[in-house]
Amino acid sequence: MGHALEKAHQMLATRGESASRSELVEMHFSGQRPLVEVHQEGRVFVAGEVTREDDFEEHREVSMALDQTVSEGLFRPVSQQFYDYLIVADSLASLLEWRKEHAKRSVIDDKVIQEAER
Numbered sequence: 001m002g003h004a005l006e007k008a009h010q011m012l013a014t015r016g017e018s019a020s021r022s023e024l025v026e027m028h029f030s031g032q033r034p035l036v037e038v039h040q041e042g043r044v045f046v047a048g049e050v051t052r053e054d055d056f057e058e059h060r061e062v063s064m065a066l067d068q069t070v071s072e073g074l075f076r077p078v079s080q081q082f083y084d085y086l087i088v089a090d091s092l093a094s095l096l097e098w099r100k101e102h103a104k105r106s107v108i109d110d111k112v113i114q115e116a117e118r
Contacts, residue, residue, distance in 0.1 A: 006064060009074040027086060034085075036095075038116050048112030053105045055115060092116050 033049040033056070069075050089095035092113065099106055 004075065005069045009069070026062075036112050047116035048109060050103075050112075051107045051109065053107060085104055 022114065033051060035049055036046050036047045038045055066075075070077055085096060087095065089098060095107065096113075
């Protein structure tokens, strides 16, 4: 990851951008495990968390690489924003089907599934 960021900086530099003016917009998962919430009859309860096979290690590595390139002066932080990324499903079955297609490495534990089915 660090190598890719260094390469991005070099590409900007060849276009005449100075290191102090180079900016990079980067968006990635915060590393906090997403919640599985059940909304039913005006009530909301948390059934559990979504995990990943790699326990989001990849995202922590991205954050560390970004911190390193900032400390080296290759890029400078301009702002940091957080946002929610929601997946809305009509049923637990449709959520699990979506996960199979779009979030293959995410894991919704059997205990969470049982809690959501209550």
